[in-house]
Amino acid sequence: MPAAAPFNPEDIANAKYTERPVKEGVTTKKLICAACDIACTVVGEVQKGRVTKVRSSDNPIFRDNICMKGIIAPKGLAHPNRVLHPMKRVGERGSGKFERVSWEDALSDIGTRLKKVIADHGPEAWAVSTSQWNTSTDHGLGRRIMNHVGSPNWISGVALCAGNTAAINRFTYGWFPFGDFANTKCIVLMGHNPRRHSWTPLYNSIRGAQAKGAKLIVMDPRRSSSAERADIWLPLKVGSDAAMMFGWLKVIIDEELYDKEFVKNWTIGFEDLKKRVDEFPLERVAKLTGCDPEMIAEAARVYATSGPAVIPWTPITDMQRNSTSGIRLQTILRSICGNVDVPGGELLQGFNPDIINESEIEMHHVLSDEQKMKQLGSRDHPAFTYRGQLPFREPTKRVYGQEYANLVMGCHMATPSETFKAMAGEGDYPVKAFFFLGNNPLLSYANMPLIEKAMMNQDLVVAHEQFMTPSAQLADYVLPADSWLERPWLHDMFGWMSTVRFSEKAMDPPGECRSTFEFWKGIAGSLDRPELVPWDTLEDFYDYRVARTGNTWDELVKTEVHFKKPAFRTYEKTGFATPSGKVELKSSILEDLGFDPLPYFREDPPHDKDYPLKMFTGVREDGFFQTGHRHIPEMRARHPEPEIFLNEKTAKAAGVTEGEWVTVENQLGQIKAKLAIKDAMPDDLVRVPHGWWKPEMQQGTGHLSGALDYGDSQLCRDDADYLDREQGIPHIKGIPCRVVPLVAEAPASKPAEASQPVMEPAE
Numbered sequence: 001m002p003a004a005a006p007f008n009p010e011d012i013a014n015a016k017y018t019e020r021p022v023k024e025g026v027t028t029k030k031l032i033c034a035a036c037d038i039a040c041t042v043v044g045e046v047q048k049g050r051v052t053k054v055r056s057s058d059n060p061i062f063r064d065n066i067c068m069k070g071i072i073a074p075k076g077l078a079h080p081n082r083v084l085h086p087m088k089r090v091g092e093r094g095s096g097k098f099e100r101v102s103w104e105d106a107l108s109d110i111g112t113r114l115k116k117v118i119a120d121h122g123p124e125a126w127a128v129s130t131s132q133w134n135t136s137t138d139h140g141l142g143r144r145i146m147n148h149v150g151s152p153n154w155i156s157g158v159a160l161c162a163g164n165t166a167a168i169n170r171f172t173y174g175w176f177p178f179g180d181f182a183n184t185k186c187i188v189l190m191g192h193n194p195r196r197h198s199w200t201p202l203y204n205s206i207r208g209a210q211a212k213g214a215k216l217i218v219m220d221p222r223r224s225s226s227a228e229r230a231d232i233w234l235p236l237k238v239g240s241d242a243a244m245m246f247g248w249l250k251v252i253i254d255e256e257l258y259d260k261e262f263v264k265n266w267t268i269g270f271e272d273l274k275k276r277v278d279e280f281p282l283e284r285v286a287k288l289t290g291c292d293p294e295m296i297a298e299a300a301r302v303y304a305t306s307g308p309a310v311i312p313w314t315p316i317t318d319m320q321r322n323s324t325s326g327i328r329l330q331t332i333l334r335s336i337c338g339n340v341d342v343p344g345g346e347l348l349q350g351f352n353p354d355i356i357n358e359s360e361i362e363m364h365h366v367l368s369d370e371q372k373m374k375q376l377g378s379r380d381h382p383a384f385t386y387r388g389q390l391p392f393r394e395p396t397k398r399v400y401g402q403e404y405a406n407l408v409m410g411c412h413m414a415t416p417s418e419t420f421k422a423m424a425g426e427g428d429y430p431v432k433a434f435f436f437l438g439n440n441p442l443l444s445y446a447n448m449p450l451i452e453k454a455m456m457n458q459d460l461v462v463a464h465e466q467f468m469t470p471s472a473q474l475a476d477y478v479l480p481a482d483s484w485l486e487r488p489w490l491h492d493m494f495g496w497m498s499t500v501r502f503s504e505k506a507m508d509p510p511g512e513c514r515s516t517f518e519f520w521k522g523i524a525g526s527l528d529r530p531e532l533v534p535w536d537t538l539e540d541f542y543d544y545r546v547a548r549t550g551n552t553w554d555e556l557v558k559t560e561v562h563f564k565k566p567a568f569r570t571y572e573k574t575g576f577a578t579p580s581g582k583v584e585l586k587s588s589i590l591e592d593l594g595f596d597p598l599p600y601f602r603e604d605p606p607h608d609k610d611y612p613l614k615m616f617t618g619v620r621e622d623g624f625f626q627t628g629h630r631h632i633p634e635m636r637a638r639h640p641e642p643e644i645f646l647n648e649k650t651a652k653a654a655g656v657t658e659g660e661w662v663t664v665e666n667q668l669g670q671i672k673a674k675l676a677i678k679d680a681m682p683d684d685l686v687r688v689p690h691g692w693w694k695p696e697m698q699q700g701t702g703h704l705s706g707a708l709d710y711g712d713s714q715l716c717r718d719d720a721d722y723l724d725r726e727q728g729i730p731h732i733k734g735i736p737c738r739v740v741p742l743v744a745e746a747p748a749s750k751p752a753e754a755s756q757p758v759m760e761p762a763e
Contacts (some may be wrong), residue, residue, distance in 0.1 A: 008182075009499045009563035012061050030560065031056070031492055033504035034484035035069035036625040037161075037580075038199050039491060041560060042070055044506040050074075051485045051506045059560065064204050067197040068634075069625060070660055076632040077483045081695060082466055084511025087478040093456055094474050094701030103512060103522065106477050107541025109301025111526025113476075117433040123150030124374045126433045127419050131157040132409055134626060135438035135481075136489050139541065140361030140522035142437070143406070145532050145664070152375035152386060153414045153422075153431060157444045157626070159384065159729055160319050160618075163410020166496065167384035168324055171587040172331035174395055174577025176407045177346035178497050179310030181205035184344040186215040186302060186309035190241055190330075191316030191733075193224040197622040203314065206579040215656075216305050217299050219244055221616075222687070223680040232299045236274035236289040238616055238685055239734030242322040242601050243277065245329035247285030248300035252337065257304035259338030266571065267335060269598070276598045288601070304337050318588035320619055323724040324383060325599035328587070332599070335583045341569050348571070349498040350400045352564050356545040357492055362403040364412060367761045373431075376422050377415020381728025382593055384413050388726075391589045392577065400579040402621060408494045415728040416445045417718040423454030432457075435523075437464040437516060438481065440627040441469045442707055443691050446716035446730035449669065455702075455737045464519050467631060470693050470704035470711070479519065482509040487517075488557060490542050498564040498565035502557045567584050604734070605721045611666055611736035613650065615686040617712040618732055627691035642710045645678040654739045661742040664688060666735060666743045669714035686739060688712050 022028060022045060029044045033054065041062040045053040051074045053057030056066040058400075088107040103480040121599055126149070128142055143154055156163060166176035181187070185585035187206055194203035210229070211218055218230040219241060227543050236244050252258050253274055263270050289296070303309050311334060311471035339345035367386075374426050378385035389411045393403040402616065406412055421433040442451050447727040455474045463475040472478045489503035509515075514522075521533040535541040542553035549562060556562060575581030579588050591597035620626065630636060644664060646654070656662050658677045663670050664686060673688070681687060692710035701703055708714075715735060722731040 008566055009561050010565075012059065012561045013559070013563070015059050015061050017058050017060055029506040029559075030410050030502075031484065031506060032136075032489055032501060033066070033070040033073070034134075034136040034489075035073050036067075038201055039501070040065040040067075040070060040201060041501070046506055049507055058701065065201045067200045068490065068623060069197070069629065072486065072632055072634055075481075075634070076465070076629060077485060078510075079467075079631050081468070081509070081631060083468060083480045084513060086482060086512065087224070093461075093476070094471055095558065096700030099476065101513070103479070106479060107522045107526045109410035109461055110460065110477060111528075113435050114213050117459055118149065120331055121430050121432055124153055124371065125431050126151045126435075127153040127155065127414070127431045128435045128437070129155045129416075129435040129439050129441050131439050131444070131626075132494060133157065133161070134628070135516050136484055136491070137152065137358070138437060138516040138520060140358035140515065141533055143362035143364070143412075145520060145527070145529070145593050146531055147363050148529065149527065150371050152367060152412075153419055154370055154412070155416045155419050156409055157415050157728070158408055158410045159413055159416050160445075160732075161315050162318065163408045163413065164318055164323065164384050164727055164729060165313055165327055166407035166410045167389060168327040169331055170389070170392055170402065170407070170411070171383075171579070171584065171589055172328060172335065172578070173340060173348065173583045174392065174399060175348040175350065176496055177334070177340060177348050179312050179346050180308070180344050181209050181310065184209055184214055184310045185307035186217070188217045188219070188225050188303060188309065188311045189230075190219045190311065190314040192312065192314040193220065195225060195622060198620075212286050214657050215302055217302060218647070221685055232295065232302060234289070234291050234295060234299055235682060236291050238614055239318065239320055239322070239604070239731065240350040241317050242326040242599065243280065243285055243288035244291070244296065244331055244577050245326065245333060246277060246599075246601060247282055247296045248303065248333060249273075249291070249329070249336075250280050250282060250285070251297045251300035252333075253277055253306045253613065257299070257301065258336040262338050265410065266576070267583040268580050269583050269584060270336070271600060273332065273585045276600070280601075282431055288603070293410055303333070303392060304688055309337065310340055310344075310346055311493040315618060316502045316733060319729065319732045320723060320734070321602055321724055323729055324726040325601065328599045332585055335585065338681060340583070341570060341571060347566065349496075349564075349566075349568075350501050351402070351405070351495070352492065352498040353401070354546070354549045354562065354564075355490070355492055356548070357495055359404050359495055359507045360402065361545075362404070362406060364406070375414050376427060376431075377418035377728050381415050381418070381723070381726060383408055383726040385415065386412050388593060390587070391579065391592070395577040395579060395581070399574045406495060407494055411497060417447065417450075417723070417728060420445070420450050420454040424450060424457050433460040434458050435462045435464075436471060437519065440469045440691070441711050442472045442474075442704065443627045443693065443711045446713060446732065447530070447668065448707070448711055448713040450718070451713070463514065466513075467695065468699065469627065472692035473699050473704060474701070480511060480513040481519075482513045482515045486513065487515045488538060488542065488553070488638045489668050490545060490553075500562045502559060502562075504557050556751065590726065608736050610740050611739050613654075613684050613686050613739060614734045614736045614737070615664060615666075615715065616733045617688040618690050620690050624691065627693065631695040642673040642689050642692040643676045643694040644673045644689070644739070645676050645681050647681040647683060648677050650678055650681070650684055651675060656739055656741055662739050663713060664737055664739055664748070665743050666715050666717070666737040668717050671712060671714055675739075686737060688715065
């Protein structure tokens with residue numbers, strides 16, 4: 001997600017400060033860090049054409065926003081194992097055998113083979129997986145080319161992380177809001193635990209709000225660092241977030257703590273919602289969540305009565321069998337308590353009118369309705385597919401000026417699991433060409449065995465990557481990617497907010513590394529469609545996008561922000577971007593799609609005595625982001641091996657002890673890890689770290705650099721009981737499992753030693 005910025009971006013633009021002096025021979029560049037997804041403004045120090053140091057910004061608004069991942073980036077990106085030249089597979093797929101080729105030869109062969117796939121199977125046989133959390137941006141060019149060619153099958157990790165949140169928020173009020181942390185009186189964290197080195201700006205914003213008196217409510221099964229700082233901590237059962245929110249609504253509605261005027265004038269479906277909420281008396285909610293009913297009621301009252309409040313985005317409700325209902329319940333709480341589009345609440349910002357946004361670049365209108373309806377997953381799980389999002393075209397144009405709003409890249413996606421089934425030959429039609437950019441699909445989605453089978457069944461696999469990841473090891477071509485130090489960036493906040501930020505290019509990319517702009521320009525040319533990317537350079541493209549400002553890219557990039565002046569309650573003039581023009585507590589679009597128009601709660605499937613524990617995954621150690629950074633000695637010195645967390649009671653019952661190697665198993669697969677005893681964990685819950693592999697281990701099928709030993713996606717089920725119905729995304733917050741001693745201890749690999757920077761313990 002983008003960094004939490006002050007509500008009024010004028011604070012950024014008008015901040016007075018003096019830049020820190022630098023040594024002779026050192027120049028500085030204003031950058032936006034992409035070592036994780038939160039996009040901190042930082043400064044790069046350059047010597048002899050190379051970035052030698054990344055430090056915090058001189059602007060006081062941003063000065064505290066930096067973490068170890070950004071600081072270590074110059075070393076990590078200069079690692080000797082970085083892919084610097086195009087590589088072509090020469091052995092069997094997965095053999096790990098590659099040879100160096102030229103970009104020209106690679107693109108020519110890729111184009112020839114992709115055109116054959118399209119001719120033989122149709123354009124829908126081409127799928128692409130990418131995540132702007134890792135690439136910073138592909139500028140909308142990937143979707144633009146796919147839409148012109150005719151493929152709707154674009155997938156992304158944002159299906160499990162903020163992109164799906166954006167899509168589901170639209171069903172209630174037509175946009176995805178962002179919180180005004182600087183002026184809020186109450187913050188609710190639902191399992192999210194920002195820390196000094198993880199979501200740093202959000203951590204700082206929360207701490208700043210608390211210093212000014214804001215209340216903090218935390219829902220989390222763990223006694224996290226955020227829980228320890230909270231005014232109220234609700235240690236709910238894993239996966240019961242939606243039930244907890246029903247309990248809050250029961251209190252707020254019964255005690256008439258909601259904004260009656262807003263509900264009367266600007267919502268539809270309140271009486272139907274009230275009937276549904278009546279199905280959740282506090283006694284039932286207490287049983288479902290494991291929390292004290294009086295504490296549930298107290299938390300609900302604090303949220304409803306403290307003044308403007310925010311419920312920041314959380315990955316937790318993105319990743320549950322009740323995801324759609326959980327996200328919708330958040331939107332309903334915001335709405336009926338009067339926290340939408342008000343100071344200190346959550347803003348529906350819309351696009352910046354001065355910038356050509358990526359949704360425009362993507363040109364979704366050129367993809368025919370026939371091809372849109374072929375999008376994988378749209379029949380059974382349509383929420384974030386074209387089928388679920390097309391009804392927003394007219395309302396979005398009415399309110400925000402254009403038909404398509406691909407907020408956080410998540411509003412016109414194929415469903416990942418259905419895409420991999422089609423790639424494996426188990427879908428409605430074959431998918432035979434697969435590209436992935438800045439994405440490690442084997443470890444980024446549920447059900448690694450299916451994904452490996454899918455990739456092995458392709459006629460063409462192309463990776464645009466910095467390192468030879470487990471997924472890249474299965475590619476036909478691995479094309480070298482640049483980094484955020486080596487290119488400029490126009491950051492339009494992923495379409496979410498109207499504030500636009502800028503990052504300078506600090507150095508040239510090493511070897512033959514190229515940007516996503518150059519990658520897609522090359523693909524357009526290889527498909528005999530060069531007119532789809534007519535700009536010669538990325539800077540030319542940015543000149544085109546910023547022309548409405550009356551400035552050139554070179555002029556704007558020297559500044560830090562371009563913004564639309566914030567406004568409140570804009571719905572009073574335009575209505576909301578929903579079919580009714582109001583907040584739809586009862587969603588007309590979900591009803592038309594054949595789903596329950598109101599939130600609901602699916603209880604757990606029947607208990608399996610062979611798998612008595614529950615696990616959650618998705619959590620990374622602070623030195624890592626997604627599946628990355630495991631090649632960096634400083635980060636691996638902190639976390640040389642993957643660790644699961646249990647409390648002492650649960651470990652004793654499982655017959656395992658601190659520091660030993662264990663196996664975590666369920667019906668889908670198993671992984672190895674070392675055990676760490678954490679008293680902050682509740683009984684019978686297992687914390688499994690996300691995205692583990694070891695670059696130093698053997699490559700190729702059967703090994704995949706340790707991904708087959710440690711990768712948590714081998715435990716993430718995607719069968720019907722463990723999928724959200726509307727979205728088709730997997731439930732990874734409460735998967736049945738067991739923990740047993742490892743029969744033969746896993747050998748510890750020995751990455752390079754490094755000193756350890758100071759930070760909070762991993763959680």
